[in-house]
Amino acid sequence: MTIKVKKNLVSEAKYSLKCPNHMDAEYITIHNTANDASAANEISYMIGNTSSTSFHFAVDDKEVRQGIPTNRNAWHTGDGKNGTGNRKSIGVEICYSKSGGAKYKAAEKLAIKFVAQLLKERGWGINRVRKHQDWNGKYCPHRILSEGRWDEVKAAIEAELKSLGGKTSSSKKKTSYALPSGIYKVKSPMMKGASVTQIQKALAALYFYPDKGAKNNGIDGVYGPKTANAVKRFQSVSGLTADGIYGPKTKAKLEEFLK
Ligand SMILES: [Zn+2]
Known part of the structure; x- marks a missing residue:
């Protein structure tokens, strides 16, 4: 429009x-x-x-x-x-x-x-x-x-x-991420592992860092509040419900933005 x-x-x-x-x-x-x-x-x-x-x-x-x-x-x-x-x-x-x-x-x-x-x-x-x-x-x-x-x-x-179908620079978006299919959210004990790292790396590639300026920009394989916050910010600009919970819809949007 x-x-x-x-x-x-x-x-x-x-x-x-x-x-x-x-x-x-x-x-x-x-x-x-x-x-x-x-x-x-x-x-x-x-x-x-x-x-x-x-x-x-x-x-x-x-x-x-x-x-x-x-x-x-x-x-x-x-x-x-x-x-x-x-x-x-x-x-x-x-x-x-x-x-x-x-x-x-x-x-x-x-x-x-x-x-x-x-x-x-x-x-x-x-x-x-x-x-x-x-x-x-x-x-x-x-x-x-x-x-x-x-x-x-x-x-x-x-x-x-x-x-809008406009010109985009896809320079740093060529890497593909093995994004997991499950549901990831903040809980106790925290969810962690290589699949969380993939989510974090994909977010960081789109400038939604878990913790910008921290060591490795906060990419630590732990789905804590900062990662949930990065997910939330991404969801908010991509038209999803901003709840900080990674699931199939967030996965699909990340993949779309990373293309
Ligand atoms: Zn000004």
Whole structure:
């Protein structure tokens, strides 16, 4: 289903302030607004104020709003007037990131779908997606970064792009995993062994690490709370019931995403 964009474009009289240059975009940059305003309010505030700061799209839990045409540059990445971020990337702000919660989650979900749609329209792969931080070091998208979920968000965009029939990079997904057919969940004593390792490795290959940064990213062959949490996060972005229990449906989804 195509996401419709509601346009509230900046007036041409303000092009010199907000979007002075023609742009042939090469990237999409993801931001968090660090605010609790709706997409409509973010855009109307941005196009109406006298600051040069600008961005193309704002996404909330209900809709996508556009304020700057995608063939004009916007000032959203802090890398200077000739910076690649500012001059070659489309800025997407995800709303409600200040307080987070369900509204933010829904906004992020819609943004993931919308970014995938932009990639598909342009014939681009996930390698075109950047976070604001990549351009000038700013801690943005702050909520995604503080929750350690950037790789996960990218994986979710890529999965969505794949479901739209878009271009995907299958570079690190060629390994096949001997995923078990049983039910795995947290119980006492913990379930452990080579089959749990396979589940963990498959999750890690899709960036859902049991314990990112820990030894071997937490791949230890034990189905504990951290593995259940990784399963839960994977289930949540792949449309399954997020219960942290590995079973046939999760197995099938993992296999689909790993193809
Ligand atoms: Zn930003």
